[in-house]
Amino acid sequence: MVTGRLSRRAAAFAAVLLLGTAGCGAGPTAATHAPADGGGGGGKVTVFAAASLTETFTALGRTFEAAHPGTKVTFNFGSSATLAQQITQGAPADVFAAASPATMKTVTDASLAATPATFARNKLQIAVPADNPAKVDELKDLADPRVKVALCAEQVPCGAAAVKALDAAGLKVTPVTLEQDVKATLTKVELGEVDAALVYRTDVIAAAGKVRGIAFPEADQAVNDYPIAVLTKAPAGDLARRFVALVRSWQGADVLAEAGFEAP
Amino acid sequence: MLVVPALAGLAFLVLPLAGLLVRAPWATLPRRLAEPHVLEALRLSLVTATVATAACLLLGVPLAWLLARTDFPGRRVVRALVTVPLVLPPVVGGVALLLVLGRRGLLGQWLESSFGVTLPFTTAGVVVAEAFVAMPFLVISVEGALRAADQRYEEAAATLGASRWTVFRRVTLPLIMPGVVAGAVLCWARALGEFGATITFAGNFPGTTRTMPLAVYLALETEPEAAIVLSLVLLAVSVVILASLRERWVSAP
Numbered sequence: 001m002v003t004g005r006l007s008r009r010a011a012a013f014a015a016v017l018l019l020g021t022a023g024c025g026a027g028p029t030a031a032t033h034a035p036a037d038g039g040g041g042g043g044k045v046t047v048f049a050a051a052s053l054t055e056t057f058t059a060l061g062r063t064f065e066a067a068h069p070g071t072k073v074t075f076n077f078g079s080s081a082t083l084a085q086q087i088t089q090g091a092p093a094d095v096f097a098a099a100s101p102a103t104m105k106t107v108t109d110a111s112l113a114a115t116p117a118t119f120a121r122n123k124l125q126i127a128v129p130a131d132n133p134a135k136v137d138e139l140k141d142l143a144d145p146r147v148k149v150a151l152c153a154e155q156v157p158c159g160a161a162a163v164k165a166l167d168a169a170g171l172k173v174t175p176v177t178l179e180q181d182v183k184a185t186l187t188k189v190e191l192g193e194v195d196a197a198l199v200y201r202t203d204v205i206a207a208a209g210k211v212r213g214i215a216f217p218e219a220d221q222a223v224n225d226y227p228i229a230v231l232t233k234a235p236a237g238d239l240a241r242r243f244v245a246l247v248r249s250w251q252g253a254d255v256l257a258e259a260g261f262e263a264p
Numbered sequence: 265m266l267v268v269p270a271l272a273g274l275a276f277l278v279l280p281l282a283g284l285l286v287r288a289p290w291a292t293l294p295r296r297l298a299e300p301h302v303l304e305a306l307r308l309s310l311v312t313a314t315v316a317t318a319a320c321l322l323l324g325v326p327l328a329w330l331l332a333r334t335d336f337p338g339r340r341v342v343r344a345l346v347t348v349p350l351v352l353p354p355v356v357g358g359v360a361l362l363l364v365l366g367r368r369g370l371l372g373q374w375l376e377s378s379f380g381v382t383l384p385f386t387t388a389g390v391v392v393a394e395a396f397v398a399m400p401f402l403v404i405s406v407e408g409a410l411r412a413a414d415q416r417y418e419e420a421a422a423t424l425g426a427s428r429w430t431v432f433r434r435v436t437l438p439l440i441m442p443g444v445v446a447g448a449v450l451c452w453a454r455a456l457g458e459f460g461a462t463i464t465f466a467g468n469f470p471g472t473t474r475t476m477p478l479a480v481y482l483a484l485e486t487e488p489e490a491a492i493v494l495s496l497v498l499l500a501v502s503v504v505i506l507a508s509l510r511e512r513w514v515s516a517p
Contacts, residue, residue, distance in 0.1 A: 179467070
């Protein structure tokens, strides 16, 4: 669909209208605030998070629900840039966790988020199919024209990081495809359609056994910071602050470290 | 009685387009249009959609004839299967194509080992993805036209000694031409707007597989204004082409 992305925004907008939770801070939204004594009490918190956080945040969401009986955490996972767009278009979100400071900046520039905090860092790895048909073992193998490489598009955080890392290594790589997000890039490797791709270390770990990850030194030149912020128009401001606190607590750090993220 | 819902339907279809027009950055429009990558994506879109439509005509018209004019066991099931790409989420369609025609796919492996042909990440792959998603539109339109056409003409031609092929070529096809054209137009429009199956099966690389919808998607990541411009270009081009085709063809005798 030509206007697929636009219609998704329209859908978000329609949802705003239908749910009556438009970020005007009035009306029924007040009911979703948890009482200040921390008793939960049936609130609902909506978290927009980067696709690479799918596994970790889903787990943290369950932890949060267990700690606050009666609350419900709903997630919208996707490309950070898309989520930033949806938020600036008025989607009813409480928390935004992005895969790059640049995408967070879109939201802070629109004065829709308070000061973001970096809660995790992620590094690139070379992902190859489990049987490694092209015998890739270091970054410069990707410059070989016989090796089919998938990269993320430069417009999304993993693509920007890939460009940085390849520049740091002084390599010229011509990919066969520039994918729209990191999960799509990984899928191409899992299916064996490409011989190698640059994805995050966490994605390699999440794809348990289906792909092999190869670390490379230039990845240190292109580390991605993940900022998180409570949105200024959050319908469930209090719960949102608590969710962010959980992500930044030792519990959150444990879950993130297990998935392969580094501490900020 | 009918006018109110009719107008509501029209507003529902036209208002989003008006939204695009209102939000379009008219001042920077000419500069953005002249960018080589825009023209490249547009050219690629027009070429692939047209080739895909030609492929759909070659395969789809005979398939529609089979469904409308012959009787074989399981025909209903076959008809239902033909419409599968319509209901399949496009990304799933792309994955399905990869599993069959990809490097490790059922047919793809054999294509590569015997002919050295790989479809993913090539312009041919874009055509395959578009044809897969758009062909049902053509088949359904043509089949409807065939069912509505008066079969006595074909019978008369057959009793006068014309072969099946001659009857099809000289009698059936001229009879159903408006239906074929309408189907081809729908098919072309659908192919032009194809996004999900294309990016999944053919990937996204400037000049080879980055069609207009893919360019729009990526522009949205960084510059929503540029995305609106690109969408408008695609819409304008398709509306002009479709309108001129209608004038020429669908006013059939």
